[in-house]
Amino acid sequence: MTRILFFILFIVAVALGLAWLADRPGMVTMEWLGYQIETSAFVATLVFIALAALLFIAFALLRYIWTRPAAVAAYMRERKKQQGHEALSRGLLAIGVGDRALAQRYSGIANRNLPAEPLTALLRAQTAQLKGD
Numbered sequence: 309m310t311r312i313l314f315f316i317l318f319i320v321a322v323a324l325g326l327a328w329l330a331d332r333p334g335m336v337t338m339e340w341l342g343y344q345i346e347t348s349a350f351v352a353t354l355v356f357i358a359l360a361a362l363l364f365i366a367f368a369l370l371r372y373i374w375t376r377p378a379a380v381a382a383y384m385r386e387r388k389k390q391q392g393h394e395a396l397s398r399g400l401l402a403i404g405v406g407d408r409a410l411a412q413r414y415s416g417i418a419n420r421n422l423p424a425e426p427l428t429a430l431l432r433a434q435t436a437q438l439k440g441d
Contacts, residue, residue: 329353392421396431403434411435 334349347355399414415435418428 326350388421392418392425392428395421396425396427399431399435403431403438406438408435408438411438 330350332349336347336349336352338345395414395417399411399418402411402414411431412435415428415431418425418431422428
């Protein structure tokens with residue numbers, strides 16, 4: 309509720325500021341590369357705000373593109389970890405039911421996705437015991 313109130317207050321402040329600027333007479337003159345540009349202060353302010361917004365959007369887009377490889381790698385690591393935990397729990401359930409082939413399959417998946425997890429060793433040992441090794 310307070311965010312909506314602050315947003316509305318911000319919009320009202322911007323509208324009042326632009327109305328105040330539109331009521332003030334003034335000219336902005338710029339000479340560049342032999343060209344002379346004359347415009348009102350209101351239009352110059354709007355152009356400046358538009359250029360600042362474009363610069364902000366370009367920076368945000370470049371930052372987004374720059375950080376994508378790290379974000380994709382983090383997503384893949386998390387997905388692999390999630391698949392390993394899922395295989396671990398399903399493998400333990402398969403051992404509980406007595407399904408040797410399924411327990412062996414999930415043991416391999418869990419060992420591949422979670423090599424440093426101690427529970428994968430337990431799953432492998434239980435699978436081996438179920439096979440009779």
